[in-house]
Amino acid sequence: MARCILCQSSDVEVVLDLGKMALANKFLTKTELEAGEPAYPLRLAHCSSCGHVQLPDRVPPAAMFEDYLYMSSLSETLVNHLHGLAAAVVDWAKLKPNALVLDIGCNDCTLLEGFRKQRMSVLGMDPAVNLAPVAKQKGIEVVNDFFGLESARKLRERFGPAKAITATNVFPHIPALDDFVAGLDVMLDADGVFVVEAHYLLDLLDQAAFDTIYHEHVSYWSLDAMQKLFNPRGFEVVDCERLPIHHGQLRAFIQRKGVRPASAAVTARLAQEREYGVPERAPLEKLAAQAHEVRRQLRRTLDELKAKGMKVAGYGAPAKGSTLLTFAGVDAGDLQWIADRSPLKQGRYTPDSHIPVVSTERILQDQPDYLLVLAWNFVDEIVRQQADYRSRGGKFILPVPEVKILQ
Numbered sequence: 250m251a252r253c254i255l256c257q258s259s260d261v262e263v264v265l266d267l268g269k270m271a272l273a274n275k276f277l278t279k280t281e282l283e284a285g286e287p288a289y290p291l292r293l294a295h296c297s298s299c300g301h302v303q304l305p306d307r308v309p310p311a312a313m314f315e316d317y318l319y320m321s322s323l324s325e326t327l328v329n330h331l332h333g334l335a336a337a338v339v340d341w342a343k344l345k346p347n348a349l350v351l352d353i354g355c356n357d358c359t360l361l362e363g364f365r366k367q368r369m370s371v372l373g374m375d376p377a378v379n380l381a382p383v384a385k386q387k388g389i390e391v392v393n394d395f396f397g398l399e400s401a402r403k404l405r406e407r408f409g410p411a412k413a414i415t416a417t418n419v420f421p422h423i424p425a426l427d428d429f430v431a432g433l434d435v436m437l438d439a440d441g442v443f444v445v446e447a448h449y450l451l452d453l454l455d456q457a458a459f460d461t462i463y464h465e466h467v468s469y470w471s472l473d474a475m476q477k478l479f480n481p482r483g484f485e486v487v488d489c490e491r492l493p494i495h496h497g498q499l500r501a502f503i504q505r506k507g508v509r510p511a512s513a514a515v516t517a518r519l520a521q522e523r524e525y526g527v528p529e530r531a532p533l534e535k536l537a538a539q540a541h542e543v544r545r546q547l548r549r550t551l552d553e554l555k556a557k558g559m560k561v562a563g564y565g566a567p568a569k570g571s572t573l574l575t576f577a578g579v580d581a582g583d584l585q586w587i588a589d590r591s592p593l594k595q596g597r598y599t600p601d602s603h604i605p606v607v608s609t610e611r612i613l614q615d616q617p618d619y620l621l622v623l624a625w626n627f628v629d630e631i632v633r634q635q636a637d638y639r640s641r642g643g644k645f646i647l648p649v650p651e652v653k654i655l656q
């Protein structure tokens with residue numbers, strides 16, 4: 250078993266074994282379908298020394314992030330959220346016009362566009378080669394690399410220190426935490442702020458969102474664990490906020506120790522985590538039991554609908570859908586297709602389950618009886634967009650936290 254990625258202790262124990270799976274974001278082309286895909290163990294583990302929740306099995310990062318099929322700009326909710334974040338950071342850190350803002354894992358530059366609207370000087374970093382032309386089109390400089398000590402030194406030389414560094418959704422992706430914080434130390438200005446948004450452990454527990462566990466997400470962050478990462482390395486979390494977006498996020502403001510006074514929100518959040526039993530192991534055991542229950546319910550529901558001759562398809566092909574489908578053994582015999590708004594995914598097939606991904610126009614053309622909502626965190630937006638499907642009698646199946654039919 251690997252050592253804890255946060256405290257290096259060897260007291261890392263598996264709490265949920267989801268089986269061997271292909272990479273959740275590796276949607277296959279027709280040719281790739283025949284070649285077969287590599288599968289890696291997907292297990293959730295808990296460190297009994299520091300309490301950090303993590304994956305103990307490593308996958309080469311290049312395999313996951315260089316051809317990235319996820320784009321923030323395709324969800325209205327997310328675009329509004331990221332533009333709101335830009336305004337919040339500028340306000341919180343009282344940034345002056347033209348201050349340098351670096352976004353790590355900038356994806357299609359949606360957040361950086363928000364900062365540009367706030368008159369900041371913007372710079373992005375992302376290893377995804379396929380998204381580089383998108384940045385270019387938007388006129389934003391993006392360095393095509395992973396962030397760490399070495400790449401931070403090069404950045405600092407070229408652009409100087411950043412007043413604000415952001416990392417939304419990528420913070421859980423980082424296995425080499427020491428190297429990342431060392432890079433932060435190089436690139437962040439003396440009074441700069443590092444703002445993280447990461448899927449929050451309490452929301453994972455609250456929503457039984459076990460499907461958000463996939464190889465990309467090496468860490469499942471609590472504030473407690475963030476403090477344990479930053480405190481011994483000269484940084485501190487000074488402010489935080491719990492947000493409903495993206496199945497629940499923790500927004501944390503991190504600075505060099507002592508720059509600004511810490512907010513009472515930090516102590517309040519830590520106290521709430523203790524109420525949940527974090528950083529202990531017990532809440533994760535409950536999550537594991539819920540995951541097995543969803544698998545049983547979903548299998549039963551799909552088998553019953555199939556027996557009745559119902560047409561079932563899927564809505565949304567997010568990475569977490571891959572975890573759910575593979576874990577529950579759902580395949581093209583259960584779902585005829587999955588509709589997704591992303592042109593990058595249309596025409597491809599889901600990992601492991603090999604279900605074709607089609608455009609959303611297909612929903613009204615085929616009018617399936619049921620749509621399994623894999624992007625269940627955007628269910629309100631999806632139901633609103635699919636009002637016509639619903640008015641013609643279409644129903645939705647919500648898989649998580651428990652299987653439910655929306656009439």
Ligand SMILES: [Zn+2]
Pocket residue numbers: 253254255256257258296297298299300301
């Ligand atoms: Zn640990």
